[in-house]
């Protein structure tokens with residue numbers, strides 16, 4: 001069985017979408033020069049519902065343009081926007097402009113892209129409007145086979161009616177139909193289960209693509225390769241060698257005036273229950289039987305099933321307050337945002353300890369940390385190893401750490417001890433450093449430093465990978481309904497307890513590292529921070 005058909009079970013190796021996938025796996029320089037063209041055998045229509053909104057403008061249209069520009073989509077693809085606004089495709093184009101990143105020389109291709117775009121205005125609850133949309137789509141589906149993709153860039157309030165109308169009036173009859181949905185997938189276990197049941201009554205699981213865009217990030221996808229494509233990590237990837245694992249997400253900005261939206265969810269629903277938990281499953285799961293999406297997702301579900309529901313004593317919650325000396329947004333605390341309800345107790349920071357009750361991980365704390373209005377932008381996985389047993393160096397060795405930096409500046413580094421270079425027989429901390437910007441920079445973008453290395457690397461955006469995966473029919477990087485169920489089971493009791501009103505988040509200053517209580521939680525959970533590590537940074 002080829003890698004392609006293993007990874008993409010619905011993929012006929014000779015179909016154009018599989019070729020597209022193959023192109024995706026090629027190095028970008030090859031993509032530009034390999035001369036392959038995608039003469040579309042079948043028409044595809046990509047429908048963005050909620051085309052006038054923020055997500056469509058900032059993510060979906062730019063992604064479709066980049067995929068089109070790079071010749072990664074089936075060539076006979078048309079793009080439809082659907083929304084209530086009485087607008088035009090030209091208007092949408094204008095609103096998308098700041099996010100499209102059109103480079104000099106691409107203008108002609110860019111104009112071609114917009115020629116393939118159409119807009120239909122209609123309500124989200126009127127059957128005849130969806131019938132009209134269906135008729136419009138059909139005009140671009142000449143021939144025996146045609147495929148449809150529906151992207152629901154919509155608020156959850158209209159989700160149910162829209163999916164019913166798609167099912168009843170818009171399903172293509174000449175090929176496959178795929179429905180792409182975005183979080184929030186409910187607010188808790190019960191509402192998420194209702195949504196899953198609703199979707200299951202309309203579509204098969206193989207038609208549903210639940211996006212968690214962290215699953216589209218380079219270093220998150222790299223976790224499987226790192227673990228299972230190397231001999232070096234496997235033997236130590238367990239409770240005998242690993243002291244604790246931290247998975248963290250930090251953003252240096254607050255609600256930016258959109259606190260009303262954020263306040264309905266809070267940081268646990270926004271980041272921890274989905275992005276961080278997905279990363280945890282990839283770090284902790286057993287080796288799947290194959291790279292088939294369901295083999296992988298089966299292993300992820302097993303990890304989740306081994307985690308007990310979170311309890312309040314394993315959690316630190318915070319809410320940011322103004323930095324009186326700060327500038328711009330930092331002058332405002334969360335509660336100063338006029339869109340946030342007065343006296344809100346919604347956490348903007350959370351640290352939580354999860355334990356996986358299985359043979360590999362029993363006793364190893366998995367610490368998830370996330371927050372807004374912190375001191376930096378960063379997402380990383382930090383695997384801290386146990387102290388060296390039988391130390392002969394007078395307690396000097398510091399713990400090894402393997403750090404997988406998801407963003408910014410994708411990197412993988414191992415902090416380790418070496419003999420201090422020179423006469424002395426001393427030791428010091430250093431790192432084995434695989435910084436992607438050095439190792440994989442594109443020649444054309446290369447800005448050489450004094451060591452002759454490059455600093456920039458071009459990697460696709462998470463949405464580019466994920467939308468292309470939907471065209472290709474690969475659900476490997478999408479969330480299955482049972483994963484979602486388990487994720488909500490873990491967090492729902494805690495969320496309900498927080499929302500019963502009795503839990504006051506700890507204030508932390510905008511631009512700080514968050515509440516000091518989170519560091520105490522780390523200390524109690526076998527993470528040792530020495531603060532002694534110095535990275536030699538070449539400027």
Ligand SMILES: NC(=O)C1=CN([C@@H]2O[C@H](COP(=O)(O)OP(=O)(O)OC[C@H]3O[C@@H](n4cnc5c(N)ncnc54)[C@H](OP(=O)(O)O)[C@@H]3O)[C@@H](O)[C@H]2O)C=CC1
Pocket residue numbers: 248250403409411412413431433434435513519522529531532533534535
């Ligand atoms: N290739 C590259 O680009 C490489 C870059 N480096 C850089 O070197 C710098 C330092 O490396 P790093 O691995 O972060 O090593 P450190 O051991 O210095 O820091 C580890 C992390 O510990 C956290 N921390 C800080 N104070 C405390 C505390 N009191 N208790 C618990 N945790 C604490 C911080 O993260 P948090 O605030 O999130 O808790 C910090 O980022 C980083 O900027 C890193 O990016 C290093 C190696 C290679």
Ligand SMILES: O=C1O[C@H](COP(=O)(O)O)[C@@H](O)[C@H](O)[C@H]1O
Pocket residue numbers: 213251270271379
């Ligand atoms: O899902 C979300 O993610 C973004 C952060 O995404 P990133 O790719 O920029 O790291 C976050 O800002 C937002 O609040 C959240 O809903």
